[in-house]
Amino acid sequence: MGLFGKLFKGPEIDMEKSDANAKKMRLLFNQVVENGEDYRLIFGYTEDVAWFNYGFVHGSKTKIGNLIVGWNEESNTIVVVPTVPDLSGCGDPTYYRQSEILKAYRNKYPTDAFVIYPDKKGYIGINAYDWLEDEKLYVYVSQEEELKAFTDFFMNRFSTK
Amino acid sequence: MLKEAGILFLVMLGIVILGQMWFHFVDGILEGIKDRLFPPKEPMAWQPLPEEEENRKDTEKG
Numbered sequence: 001m002g003l004f005g006k007l008f009k010g011p012e013i014d015m016e017k018s019d020a021n022a023k024k025m026r027l028l029f030n031q032v033v034e035n036g037e038d039y040r041l042i043f044g045y046t047e048d049v050a051w052f053n054y055g056f057v058h059g060s061k062t063k064i065g066n067l068i069v070g071w072n073e074e075s076n077t078i079v080v081v082p083t084v085p086d087l088s089g090c091g092d093p094t095y096y097r098q099s100e101i102l103k104a105y106r107n108k109y110p111t112d113a114f115v116i117y118p119d120k121k122g123y124i125g126i127n128a129y130d131w132l133e134d135e136k137l138y139v140y141v142s143q144e145e146e147l148k149a150f151t152d153f154f155m156n157r158f159s160t161k
Numbered sequence: 162m163l164k165e166a167g168i169l170f171l172v173m174l175g176i177v178i179l180g181q182m183w184f185h186f187v188d189g190i191l192e193g194i195k196d197r198l199f200p201p202k203e204p205m206a207w208q209p210l211p212e213e214e215e216n217r218k219d220t221e222k223g
Contacts (some may be wrong), residue, residue: 027211054205082205089209 011133018131018142024087025068025141033079033093039070042146043139044080044114044128051122055084055091057137064137069126071153078116078158080124085139094124098158105161106154114154 025043030036049056049065056065068081068090076098082091098104102117113125130147132138 024210028208031211032208054207087210089207091205091207 013131013142014140015142017140021087021139021141022143025083025139028083028087028090029068029070029079029081032081032090033070036070038074039072039079040146040149041068041070042128042143042150043067043141044069044126045138046125046127047111048123048125051124052082055082055089057085059137066139067126069128069150071150071158073153073157076157078154080126083139085135085137087139096124098160101160103160104154105159106151114150 022041025041026036029039029041033039044067046065046067047062049063052063052065056063058064066083066085068083070079070081071077072079078096079093080096081093083089096104096116096118100118102119104114104116107113107115107125111125111127113127115123115125117123128143128147128150130144131142132140
């Protein structure tokens with residue numbers, strides 16, 4: 001590939017780093033979630049950090065909470081585990097069972113997010129992308145296929161709308 | 162011409178600095194009010210990455 005080809009190709013994903021982080025996500029998740037192996041995982045983040053009191057990072061004007069999001073298609077359950085961009089640790093898991101939640105839907109505006117209301121008192125908006133370059137703010141992981149699978153699960157199985 | 166451009170630049174720089182100071186001032190007041198109304202909760206339990214992973218990382222570094 002020529003010089004211009006390289007210039008216009010955009011940033012390349014470091015797959016070694018991504019794979020190492022995917023393994024760390026799995027280790028952390030399995031550590032705090034019973035039968036963690038039964039869940040598929042993606043990385044997500046939330047800007048609604050009111051329920052975070054540990055582990056969020058400051059963006060330019062927002063606070064960001066990093067999340068390991070696990071889902072189990074058989075039990076129709078999503079588990080959210082707060083973490084930090086370097087995956088040095090994680091917090092307690094929160095379980096969202098489809099049969100117990102108030103509502104869940106995918107929000108398009110103002111940002112693309114998966115929104116879950118466990119009850120009338122609170123909600124969580126999970127943002128997820130196939131890859132985010134800024135590893136100071138987000139977990140560095142490439143997850144195109146996993147994100148597609150999660151979106152499919154959320155829209156067709158978990159969503160209440 | 163160069164002098165006017167310099168003055169314009171300094172004026173704009175001043176506006177940006179004042180804007181930033183104003184933002185942090187208001188943001189600080191709002192944060193203060195929020196902390197008083199809704200005091201921070203006890204820190205959640207925090208689990209470090211399992212040791213075998215940490216050891217492997219140290220070995221790789223060494």
